């Protein structure tokens with residue numbers, strides 16, 4: 001089975017690229033390598049953008065993945081195109097470069113294009129702050145949605161074949177983007193507000209909006225986004241899957257575990273090795289093998305294949 005996880009922050013945890021092989025965090029190549037094939041969006045994450053130079057922080061994290069690939073091409077292949085994705089059918093561990101915040105573009109379409117050439121394919125438009133592109137759900141409604149520059153970013157990302165990620169955006173930003181896109185969009189690591197009322201989670205209307213683009217929602221394992229408390233169990237992951245499935249079908253559900261970006265995880269989840277448990281629980285809940293394949297990776301693979309050139 002091919003696993004596809006839409007979001008992890010492992011690049012922000014490691015110091016040296018070789019720590020990708022084995023580490024004490026949630027995700028590494030040894031554990032991901034135990035599955036038939038594993039495609040991981042490797043996001044770069046700057047955290048408190050008011051204190052640091054976020055573009056420089058994210059850049060240095062992405063450079064770790066790029067350096068690792070060139071030193072160990074047999075262990076990690078970075079996916080840049082639809083044909084690279086196709087090759088993942090043959091097994092192995094694959095990365096896709098991501099940025100958790102359009103701060104990486106430094107307000108410049110030229111920077112966006114430069115990062116595209118370096119392999120960046122997924123951009124979460126913002127994290128917990130409003131930026132040059134849009135407002136965050138935790139922000140101050142600086143632009144009331146997308147800024148004029150943000151509209152250009154959304155347009156250029158679609159032209160180049162980059163995945164627009166709406167996790168962390170404000171409801172106004174979300175609507176603004178959905179009304180402008182012609183290709184599928186993702187919420188790479190977001191859950192359902194109807195099940196857990198956290199503002200980081202998606203309303204039913206937003207879930208329908210993503211499905212309307214033929215997009216995918218990656219289920220986030222962070223206990224606070226699953227239950228609203230610091231405690232969760234694997235069955236709480238299933239509850240969010242059930243809700244989306246009831247609204248728009250299993251075609252729009254994926255994994256967005258938030259490994260190395262979220263703690264606490266549900267009881268029994270220690271990292272990439274725990275996905276087997278999640279898939280087994282889905283089987284016990286009577287999901288068909290076909291549905292489990294789609295949720296485990298097939299749905300994200302479908303939209304990435306469509307978006308990447």
Ligand SMILES: [Zn+2]
Nearest residue numbers: 100168189261
């Ligand atoms: Zn996040």
